[in-house]
Amino acid sequence: MNFKLNAQITRRALAMVALCVSSTAFGQANHVNPWINENPIIPPTAGIGKGLWLKGDLHVHSRHSKESSNNPIAKIVNFCKTTGMDYVCITDHDNHVNGDVAHNTWADPEFKSESVLLLYGAEWTTTRGHGNVFSAVPYDHQRLFDVRDQRDVAVGTVKKQLGIHLSANHPSGKDHFGYSYDMLGSLEVWNSVLWSKNAEAVMIWDDMLSSGRKLTGRGGSDAHHGVPDKPELATPNSKQAQANYVGTPTTWVFATARTKQAVVDALTNGRVSVSANPYAPRVEFYADLDQDGKTDVMMGDNVKSTGKPVKFRVQLSGNTVADSAYTIKVVKNGGPFGTFKATGKSPVYEFTDTPEITGRTYYRVVVEGPGTDYPQVPQAKALNGNMVGLSNPIYFNFDPNF
Numbered sequence: 001m002n003f004k005l006n007a008q009i010t011r012r013a014l015a016m017v018a019l020c021v022s023s024t025a026f027g028q029a030n031h032v033n034p035w036i037n038e039n040p041i042i043p044p045t046a047g048i049g050k051g052l053w054l055k056g057d058l059h060v061h062s063r064h065s066k067e068s069s070n071n072p073i074a075k076i077v078n079f080c081k082t083t084g085m086d087y088v089c090i091t092d093h094d095n096h097v098n099g100d101v102a103h104n105t106w107a108d109p110e111f112k113s114e115s116v117l118l119l120y121g122a123e124w125t126t127t128r129g130h131g132n133v134f135s136a137v138p139y140d141h142q143r144l145f146d147v148r149d150q151r152d153v154a155v156g157t158v159k160k161q162l163g164i165h166l167s168a169n170h171p172s173g174k175d176h177f178g179y180s181y182d183m184l185g186s187l188e189v190w191n192s193v194l195w196s197k198n199a200e201a202v203m204i205w206d207d208m209l210s211s212g213r214k215l216t217g218r219g220g221s222d223a224h225h226g227v228p229d230k231p232e233l234a235t236p237n238s239k240q241a242q243a244n245y246v247g248t249p250t251t252w253v254f255a256t257a258r259t260k261q262a263v264v265d266a267l268t269n270g271r272v273s274v275s276a277n278p279y280a281p282r283v284e285f286y287a288d289l290d291q292d293g294k295t296d297v298m299m300g301d302n303v304k305s306t307g308k309p310v311k312f313r314v315q316l317s318g319n320t321v322a323d324s325a326y327t328i329k330v331v332k333n334g335g336p337f338g339t340f341k342a343t344g345k346s347p348v349y350e351f352t353d354t355p356e357i358t359g360r361t362y363y364r365v366v367v368e369g370p371g372t373d374y375p376q377v378p379q380a381k382a383l384n385g386n387m388v389g390l391s392n393p394i395y396f397n398f399d400p401n402f
């Protein structure tokens with residue numbers, strides 16, 4: 001028996017004694033939850049200025065998804081080059097090919113690019129939910145497809161063996177994610193250009209975060225339809241390409257290098273920001289833990305609370321609209337912390353709060369304001385409304401060994 005367990009038993013014994021003595025009607029005041037890890041080991045965080053921002057789309061369907069139209073892989077890759085996307089994951093439905101993504105999407109001669117980082121993945125399309133896989137290298141997707149109807153314990157074993165990043169797609173409504181969220185590295189909190197339909201996904205995200213799951217929020221356009229090359233190729237869905245296509249929304253990752261693995265790692269670490277489109281401002285969220293004027297951590301990072309005040313900074317980078325007012329909504333532990341305004345060429349808002357010394361705390365940010373034109377997807381701006389972007393949380397006292 002180790003010291004920690006001894007200490008825990010002693011604490012519980014003391015709590016029980018205290019209960020007997022006080023004999024309050026509800027008696028829970030001194031309860032010690034044996035599952036709480038009171039001394040989490042927090043890994044060191046990487047230097048703030050030592051990465052690079054890469055932008056892309058994590059949910060796109062090519063012609064290998066049967067219900068798509070006018071969307072060959074070459075069209076998607078060329079569009080990414082035109083719009084300056086650094087990476088993309090083509091996530092075709094796996095049920096259309098009985099799990100054999102490797103001999104369909106990945107074997108397509110068009111599945112190559114010198115400049116755009118093409119992740120390996122697919123949309124795991126099952127009766128109890130849709131999820132995307134993101135991988136820097138090819139993996140045996142067939143095994144994940146084959147295990148889809150088994151119990152989660154079997155699914156989780158296969159997922160672990162494959163070493164993949166699994167992410168829930170559009171988690172509410174029909175095709176909600178009906179598996180354990182404990183298998184996930186991330187959650188699609190912004191699906192397609194219609195931000196307004198994501199409210200339940202964001203609610204699920206906050207519930208998962210509030211229960212101690214450090215789960216990255218990401219975007220995905222879920223685009224299926226490209227612009228037809230000739231008018232006679234148009235389908236009833238072709239008009240979607242004018243409103244929802246690659247980059248609506250755009251997911252930014254703060255990566256250690258310009259590699260596929262670094263994109264997946266940044267996604268797993270939560271160093272992620274989601275913007276309405278590739279030209280819209282990027283929300284960045286930092287904290288100065290000891291108030292020495294230097295930034296110590298950024299979104300996705302998890303640190304131990306000292307019980308002292310922390311200075312947080314929200315900033316918008318990129319194409320901000322000068323002299324426009326941006327609305328910054330700060331969410332703390334799933335509830336509203338405050339709504340603030342920021343203006344100027346490079347809008348910044350700073351606030352101070354003291355995360356509890358015991359227990360978990362997280363802060364995340366949503367920014368609204370003027371829309372940004374997306375010339376290649378001309379109707380996107382109108383559909384996005386005033387949603388600009390969102391950050392991932394900064395975490396305090398989350399258990400890294402969870």
Ligand SMILES: [Zn+2]
Pocket residue numbers: 123130169170175
């Ligand atoms: Zn889906």
Ligand SMILES: [Zn+2]
Pocket residue numbers: 059061123222
């Ligand atoms: Zn999809």
